[in-house]
Amino acid sequence: MDQMIQRPRGTRDFAPDEMEKRRYIESLMRKEAEIFGFREIATPIFEHAELFTIKSGPGILEEMYAFKDKGGRELTLRPELTAPVMRFFVNELTDMPRPLKLYYMGPCFRYERPQSGRFREFYQFGAELIGAKNPESDAEIISLASSIMKKIGLRDYKVRIGHIGILRDILRKEGVEGENASLILQKLDKKMYDEARVVMEEKGMSEASIKEIIGITKISGQQSVLKELQSFKGEAKEYLSQVMEILEILGIENLLVDLGVVRGLDYYTGVVFEIEVPSLGAEKQVCGGGSYSLAELFGGEKVFSTGFAIGFDRTLIALEKQKIEIPKKRVDVYVIPLTEELRGKAFEITARLRSNEISTDVDLMRRSLQKNLKYAASIGVRYAIILGEREMEKNIVLLRDMDTGEQVPIAITELTEWLAHARGIAPEAAGGDTKKRLGGKLSRPSDAS
């Protein structure tokens, strides 16, 4: 016991109940992405560290699981998925028809201090739409992200949409670009207006522009707030209006224009958005995205893209807080032989049911009937099949409905067919009247999955 090996800090094990829930939510996300015409891709768990330092600077090495392999290569476990996807695109997918609509799901790793909704190994679900730069593409991406949230049953989420170009344009007019602009945007993102003001003054910006910028970042509300931007009539404003219009036509809910959404990253070029669940507290952001231009950083031509990444674990926490119901998976049948001699018969029946896609468990502990029934109940099986010598002489078994306790004899030859009906599986060998024959004898659960 003392020598038990602990799981590394910030990682998790997932028990069957939890995996069932995770896979279920994941499948809803995938399904939605595919309904939108996105196709799945996967990239390696580790990459050259350079892939990420190019984009974010050498400072992030501190926050990555970076290591040298036996060939002396500087590698790292991937801290996110946008860069790998763009590398993949530049390397091998540039000749695919545009726009490319890709989605992905997988583990990422960051060497950070774990806290609520924050782990060292965490999962991201994301999508990228590559090769288009127009309002409808941004709307498509935002639409997918919010549709996923809706589909999985999340309530109380807000989609905050901004446009980083509006702020960048004003800064550019004042001659502030690159690093300096990023510094200011970072402060604004955290709503540290006083500090942002100090920096802007240092960079020699006019009082009017400073006031305007701070004013703009505070603008948030329905689409109509865009009208408040009267003094500013840039392309960006028009672009954002169009995005909002399309989203409205698409019927997307919980939208909020919020020009304070900044995302302090250099490569974001236009529309940026976040989805947050306020009840989550400090780690309330469950999704972030926007349009960007990264391909040229990895040696490709300049290609505009737009995408998002959902923090899968946080999203799950949000769903758990609102006590969402996940359909429970059940094993259909548990086969119990009453004597040693019947064990072979039990496996025979088990194999036949399994080959007909009826999920079947069989006694592997040589337990008594009572213990077996108890076990069957505790694992939540739907039907128990009891094999006894008396019935076997007549080639029948006892079929027990574990929910109701009802028990009926049934011919072995009819077992598969009957269960297939009860489960809602279309039986191969038609025989549709079997259902009619036996239908009244056992109540059939309505939640057949």
Added chain:
RNA sequence: GCCGGGAUGGGGUAGUCUGGUAUCCUGUGGGACUGUGGAUCCCUAGACCCGAGUUCAAAUCUCGGUCCCGGCCCCA
């Protein structure tokens, strides 16, 4: 990197202040029970996060570490 709260069988807990044989619930395995109580009763196994120190004696006190929870910093 910083601040706070924690860690006792698989899960949940009592005991810790005030040092002395570790409590209860639940779950696991088995039995009563050899063909039908998913009930009941019984039995078995199973823990003081790790290391050092103080002490006749440490789950308990001291120090160091690990991990968990929450909050900062950060969040590509």
